[in-house]
Amino acid sequence: MLPAGCSRRLLAELRDALDACAERQRQLERSLRVSRRLLRVWEPAETPALEPTPGPDTNEEARPPARTPSPQDLKELELLTQALEKAVRVRKGLSKAGGRDEAPSRKSRSIVSPATTASVPPRASGQAGRRASETKPPRGVRQTTVPAKGLPELRLLSVGDQTCKARGAQAAKPEPGLRDQQMAPSAAPQAPEAFTLKQKGLWAQLSSTETGDSMDATTTAKTQFLRKMQSGWPSSRLCAAEVEAEVGRLRKACSLLRQRMGEELTADPVDWMQEYHCLLTLEGLQAIAGQCLHRLQELRAAVMEHQLAPWPEGRLPSAPSSCGGGADSIWSPQLLLYSSTQELQTLASLRLRVAMLDEQIHLEKVLMAELLPLVSTQEPLGPPWLALCRAVHSLLCEGGEHFLTILRDEPAD
Amino acid sequence: MWPQVGRRGPSREAQKAPALWRLLFHVLSPRPADDAAALPTPEAQARLVKSALRSQGYPRRALVQLPEDGSQGSRELLLALSWLLARGPLLERLLAQIRVRLGDEMPVCECEVLASPGPPAPRVEADGCVDIRHLQWLMGKLRFGWRNLITSQQEHCALLGKVHSYTRGCHSDRSLGHLSVTEAELLRDPEGGRQLLRRLESENARLEAALEWRRRELVFWQWMDTVLDACPPEASQPTFLPRIPERGAGELELVARELQALQEELQAVVETRRAAWEARVGGWGPGWKATQRASEEAVRQELTALQRAWERGGGLAQPHGPHRLVRSEAGTLGGPGLRATEVIKALRSREACLEAALRQLQGQCRQELARLVGALPGFIWILPPGC
Numbered sequence: 001m002l003p004a005g006c007s008r009r010l011l012a013e014l015r016d017a018l019d020a021c022a023e024r025q026r027q028l029e030r031s032l033r034v035s036r037r038l039l040r041v042w043e044p045a046e047t048p049a050l051e052p053t054p055g056p057d058t059n060e061e062a063r064p065p066a067r068t069p070s071p072q073d074l075k076e077l078e079l080l081t082q083a084l085e086k087a088v089r090v091r092k093g094l095s096k097a098g099g100r101d102e103a104p105s106r107k108s109r110s111i112v113s114p115a116t117t118a119s120v121p122p123r124a125s126g127q128a129g130r131r132a133s134e135t136k137p138p139r140g141v142r143q144t145t146v147p148a149k150g151l152p153e154l155r156l157l158s159v160g161d162q163t164c165k166a167r168g169a170q171a172a173k174p175e176p177g178l179r180d181q182q183m184a185p186s187a188a189p190q191a192p193e194a195f196t197l198k199q200k201g202l203w204a205q206l207s208s209t210e211t212g213d214s215m216d217a218t219t220t221a222k223t224q225f226l227r228k229m230q231s232g233w234p235s236s237r238l239c240a241a242e243v244e245a246e247v248g249r250l251r252k253a254c255s256l257l258r259q260r261m262g263e264e265l266t267a268d269p270v271d272w273m274q275e276y277h278c279l280l281t282l283e284g285l286q287a288i289a290g291q292c293l294h295r296l297q298e299l300r301a302a303v304m305e306h307q308l309a310p311w312p313e314g315r316l317p318s319a320p321s322s323c324g325g326g327a328d329s330i331w332s333p334q335l336l337l338y339s340s341t342q343e344l345q346t347l348a349s350l351r352l353r354v355a356m357l358d359e360q361i362h363l364e365k366v367l368m369a370e371l372l373p374l375v376s377t378q379e380p381l382g383p384p385w386l387a388l389c390r391a392v393h394s395l396l397c398e399g400g401e402h403f404l405t406i407l408r409d410e411p412a413d
Numbered sequence: 414m415w416p417q418v419g420r421r422g423p424s425r426e427a428q429k430a431p432a433l434w435r436l437l438f439h440v441l442s443p444r445p446a447d448d449a450a451a452l453p454t455p456e457a458q459a460r461l462v463k464s465a466l467r468s469q470g471y472p473r474r475a476l477v478q479l480p481e482d483g484s485q486g487s488r489e490l491l492l493a494l495s496w497l498l499a500r501g502p503l504l505e506r507l508l509a510q511i512r513v514r515l516g517d518e519m520p521v522c523e524c525e526v527l528a529s530p531g532p533p534a535p536r537v538e539a540d541g542c543v544d545i546r547h548l549q550w551l552m553g554k555l556r557f558g559w560r561n562l563i564t565s566q567q568e569h570c571a572l573l574g575k576v577h578s579y580t581r582g583c584h585s586d587r588s589l590g591h592l593s594v595t596e597a598e599l600l601r602d603p604e605g606g607r608q609l610l611r612r613l614e615s616e617n618a619r620l621e622a623a624l625e626w627r628r629r630e631l632v633f634w635q636w637m638d639t640v641l642d643a644c645p646p647e648a649s650q651p652t653f654l655p656r657i658p659e660r661g662a663g664e665l666e667l668v669a670r671e672l673q674a675l676q677e678e679l680q681a682v683v684e685t686r687r688a689a690w691e692a693r694v695g696g697w698g699p700g701w702k703a704t705q706r707a708s709e710e711a712v713r714q715e716l717t718a719l720q721r722a723w724e725r726g727g728g729l730a731q732p733h734g735p736h737r738l739v740r741s742e743a744g745t746l747g748g749p750g751l752r753a754t755e756v757i758k759a760l761r762s763r764e765a766c767l768e769a770a771l772r773q774l775q776g777q778c779r780q781e782l783a784r785l786v787g788a789l790p791g792f793i794w795i796l797p798p799g800c
Contacts, residue, residue: 202620221634239470335750336736341574396778402797
């Protein structure tokens, strides 16, 4: 059994790591659920013949003609749509909305027709406005926002018509719901676009307010306020968050210094100049390491003296990291371009691997700090100690994956 | 809960304390809107706020003395909020953190992950001792968890790839070219689409409020000045409640130990090399002094550049933050954006570096253990194959 303090510390570390892993898994599961559901719609398992994916090098323009629906499919679709229209009419008749018979049918026909033509000119927004007023949603039918037409919608329908066919093949259920699925594509892409355009404008405005004369006055006022708040408080005193940040920086420094040292030690100098360069670099690294160590000792003294609790209980995940991605990313998201699924998978798994290695290294250091002293101080050399040695060896040297064997070397008698 | 700070003018309501506690809590630990985890109780929130402000160095003692039930203290809380606002780009940071993301995003750095360990779980600390086998079991569980994570991630990427390639040509923004999962969901599920639109609407409202705030900011600071003047003067330096820093000091000690070890290694190497060098160079004339100085200058510059990598603000040279994934066949897109191949290259070198570091640590342990147990006769230690 391990001593209490050691147990507590190690348990805390491992549980933190497990919690973090579980949290990542949860988030990933959430995204997976959404993506799976989405693809189930586009790849219905019972109609394998309707593979909507073109090859990755298929030209966009070439796609619609390649999948011109057969006349029979068109006929079916037409019949289906007429059935839906009738259902809607009946419902409207029941609810006494009245008088709008031609609009739905015109709209539905206009949805069907683009599927057959290779290229339809994008409709003007004026038309869209008119159509919006004509197709005011009748009660009960879920029609969303302005069904403005545009090129994107067209393409969507050429992909989406596969789904329609699939559904039509499955069951001719004349529910208005199906038509909504057809209608909704026309509505949705435009509306968030309008919002995001407005957003971009707002973000740009926000960024522009950061500079300018008015901001100088504000900055002065802020600084003065801070100074007043700070009075009576020695400004040289470090706070816990700053200590934490600096320790993190020094840790990064240590690993970068070590990496550089490794590079210098493995380099093979060709001539004396390179040799001298190498020597100077190593001396420089030593000096910097000394400076970092000195700074760390200063921090340690500050922590002890002021009894700073660097990690308050129930720590809030609020580290004000500079990782907003830099100034530009705030208004327009930065892009990451990938060219194949394989590449994306490699990228993602490398990211995870790096994170995992980071964590493993951290745990290794923690375990070393806690367990090695135990092995050296526990004197009773009975089986418990042997078991401890074996376990410690496995944890520290093999990543917990392999175990060594211990044989007692009995004398031959 | 978005602080509509723009609307908060110089009002004199006295009973705003509970709202301000909540506000500070959310400002200090912003959560995404869909985070379903339960919030702590108001008292717990107040305690967390006090603790977080203290660790950031809030310079007023009055905050610590406030009652946590929200019965008073609105002025002090307002001062605390102003202090946070004055110190850094709080508004922009919060806006960026809770913005609606339409694309499929992947972070290219690990900063966010390290900084946000999730909601603080009130852990019941078992004061008992554990067997080392329990630790081994936990480590195994962790390894398994990571393996699962990698598999799920692979599946996710495959699905994303499909969605992106199926919807090629559907996006009105030509530079993006295809839809993201969120955008495709809009099509599939009109109700979800409406929700998304509502979120976009509220984000626009937030941005407009932020702009309003900017316009009136100066007045706010002038007013806060008067509020601060109206406070009774604080007593002399407060005394901290003595707290034994547990894991915090542990981190500091770990780094100190590493740096110490590194320095000793460097010292050993440098001494031998310098001695060897001096022996060789002893007979050389003054002619090579110029080259010597040139080398010194070059090394000095290289090391300064190296130092910048960890200094404050030095990390900005590398790509940070979440990036929107965009699928484009190789060579077709010459536009702005990070290329996956570059990120992969950087990650591979970092992976190699970390693997080397881990192996080195494991080797150190092996040596140390061999030293500790090798002194004991009577046992044969058979290492697992491959060592």
